[in-house]
Amino acid sequence: MTSDPRDTRTVFWDNGQVCMIDQRLIPFEFKINHYDDYAQVADAIRTMVVRGAPAIGAAAAYGIALAARISRATDVASLQADLREASDVLAKSRPTAVNLFWAINRMNARAQELIAGGADADSVRAGLLEEANKVADEDIEINQRMGAYGAALVPDGATIIHHCNTGALATVGWGTALGVIRSAHAAGKHIHVLVDETRPRLQGARLTSWELQNEGIPHTVIVDGASGHYLRRTKVDLCVVGADRIAANGDTANKIGTYNLAVVAKANNVPFYVVAPFSTIDLSIAHGDLIPIEEREMDEVLRVNGERIAPVDVQAGNPAFDVTPHEYITAIVTERGVIYPPFDVNLRKASE
Template sequence: MGTMIDTLPDTIRPIRYGDGALYLLDQRLLPGETHENRYVDAAGVAAAIRDMVVRGAPAIGITAAFGVVLACGAAAGSGRADWRGQVEQAIAQLAASRPTAVNLFWALDRMREVLASCPSAGEAHARALAEAERMLAADIAANRRLGAAGAELIEPGRAVLTHCNTGSLATGGFGTALGVIRSAWAQGRIREVFADETRPWLQGARLTAWELLHDGIPVHLLCEGAAASLLRLGQVGWVIVGADRIAANGDTANKIGTYGLALLAREHGVRFMVAAPVSTIDFDTSEGSGIPIEMRPESEVLELAGRAIAPPGSRGWNPAFDVTPARLIDAIVTEHGVVQRPDRERLVALREGIASR
């Protein structure tokens, strides 16, 4: 007899490894085209992360781990005695690809630990591959636990609003905020799903809407500017978002526009949930002001699909992320439990609870 988890809508896998190569679903082409790109070296993987072929903090971390696998394979094939230097150079290149997503650095640090005791490049390649595959499988399993925990907070009968893309495409599979939505939808807790379009890359329009419809969950797409009017109607019970980095005090960096949504939610009495794996919590960064915010090219806001939408001479201001203060967050949901009204003490308690298990 099947269980609820067997019937969850979950059919998308954006990252896979086989035949000595990494395959990434090119998210820049969605929803018009579904195409996998093939990568055989770490430089190509770093470029894929930087150029948004893959995006979303957990997916970036897993992808970088497989980039290290490719670097180890290249080092083993070269037969050079300085294989560690080769791999470390590749790791540095991967680390420079995007600065805000802490999962990137968490994954690379894990790979460094695995490689530290390897006597040869060949063994390093085998161990790195095993670790990257474990990370991918563990991410999907963790997202399912996270999704179930978040769904329990949602009172049935109302809608939810999400921002950017936090689903299978942003992770190894199932998703974080969309994992909560998938679980809640399967349980009949959610009446409707609303998704912001998410300028300038339109992740909500191109990716979130595509994912939800792909798995049979209807979605209403809205411009970010319509969110205030939507929340004022009283139809939305929760705003549910992901995170690229959570500071030790609970301040959360996520896709630009998240901070504004949190302010709107507080004004209208709508609860605000951050869904993210524990690896996203950066205990070395005390508060949100210490999180580096990636600035992306001006052209992304001055152009649309390669065509200018602003007059010549206009300048663009294009931060990829903003920081939502912990005081505006009602719950941080992780695979290891829920932190209500997050602050430094409650996040430390979460970490200590994990360590004691």
């Protein structure tokens, strides 16, 4: 592991432990947490030590590898039972990001494949760690491919609105929507990013701004409610966002406030791009109304940095995500290329 935050993977394996950048502390402190039990990994996902769909997927993959490592099973049947228990615990950590379930399923499928091939318990353990490392390595490669596809959509001199955090911190490395911005910057394009602060946890103001500052990319933090003003009164060239789950028809679940931004972008004829790996696309779900939306604790809305900002006994709604209907989305940038409407046809074509 490097001491440079820019080169540190968000999630990685070190000396038999799952390690994660504690994103709750950024930008004020850069700290690596170490976990030696899969239940701790699940709690880290739930409490948002790690967040962002691809990063959650990698954390879950390492959580399964860790479950195999700490299992006392000496035979594959007992090991499978322990893996089923770990899978259940990890799956309950957060409901919306499909990468979580994709990673758990991939790891269990690999275990089954190894067992079918005659592997003993220790060989399954080794194979699962290798698979988790592949999930992490592939994530960075995929993000860089998406970055290249997306950067081609960014004109030189562009002003870009970005919502939440979709950078290296939301993935294992490089980023999805923010990866597009990084790739455009690396290609020499002169860009400026308007960073939605992203209430209630301020992932834009805390995390995206921190990443952009580290990369030397010009940006301005704006309150979420100001995006309409900037879209109408200034020259905004495009909006880019990530995704936590994309339905078969292109409806996209992403951080709360994404739907608002998409509607106002369309009203002002500004392209709205979703950037996500194919592991985020859930073709088993027909449309976005079927995507489960996580409701988080009221205190995330009623308090900022532990200080209450609303009267005592006031109730708060805190959906972590909303669903943007596909008609507001210009295109979906994936590692397989840029996918345009009709999404119900072209997402399936790209998956074949």
